[in-house]
Amino acid sequence: MKVSPAGHRRRQRSGIFAALLLFNLVLVLLQLWLFVGVLESLLDGKTTMAIPAAILSLVILGVNVWMLDGVVRLTRDV
Amino acid sequence: MDEKLNQDFPIDWDEDHYVSRREFFKFMTFASGGLALGSVGLAVWSKMPRDHRKMDEKEIGEVAQLAAGGSLAFNYPRDHDLCILVQPEPGVYKAFSRRCTHLSCPVVWEPGKNRLYCPCHNGAFSPVNGAVLQGPPPRALPEIMLEVREGRIFAVGIKRGEA
Numbered sequence: 001m002k003v004s005p006a007g008h009r010r011r012q013r014s015g016i017f018a019a020l021l022l023f024n025l026v027l028v029l030l031q032l033w034l035f036v037g038v039l040e041s042l043l044d045g046k047t048t049m050a051i052p053a054a055i056l057s058l059v060i061l062g063v064n065v066w067m068l069d070g071v072v073r074l075t076r077d078v
Numbered sequence: 079m080d081e082k083l084n085q086d087f088p089i090d091w092d093e094d095h096y097v098s099r100r101e102f103f104k105f106m107t108f109a110s111g112g113l114a115l116g117s118v119g120l121a122v123w124s125k126m127p128r129d130h131r132k133m134d135e136k137e138i139g140e141v142a143q144l145a146a147g148g149s150l151a152f153n154y155p156r157d158h159d160l161c162i163l164v165q166p167e168p169g170v171y172k173a174f175s176r177r178c179t180h181l182s183c184p185v186v187w188e189p190g191k192n193r194l195y196c197p198c199h200n201g202a203f204s205p206v207n208g209a210v211l212q213g214p215p216p217r218a219l220p221e222i223m224l225e226v227r228e229g230r231i232f233a234v235g236i237k238r239g240e241a
Contacts, residue, residue: 031114038117053121054117
């Protein structure tokens, strides 16, 4: 069955969207893991990981916001 | 009330509200923002002074009450905070929170094995500094600061951090 160019584009967008969503989920889980790990280590009196983890968490947030912006633009005209 | 319930949980499939993928993506990004904010908060907290926390002192008991190798349960700083005073060696007094750092079961003193033992999951702690000796607890027991004056033992605060 021949797919029209518009349909093909829609399918591609859907695939990209799903991939971004999956990546977003993985990143949020990573953030959650970092947060719990740092909290545990702080309660144990170890403070060395707190700042690197906070920086990494902010970087992940940046990536997520960038992906959200991409997703909004991707689906604007759908 | 019923109308609201029917709106939130409609019987007909078609009337249900679905969260679009885009809305879900937004929600996850907000969650990411919350976690990032929390991580920054933890980083700020880690830089705050972690001195021992002095609190109102509370008399635990008299030295004569506690035999060498014995233990005495008490509550500090609040009435529902379980603690235990032990004398692992004659003249050496140590006190710790009784709440196991794994799942908060109360620990018991085992003088024969010179350890504080959590019977729930076989966790054990050192009576020297509360460090984990075995089992699943992720961190040491919080140590209670003590002062002995005129034959009486007082709890005066809680040790924090790596002390």
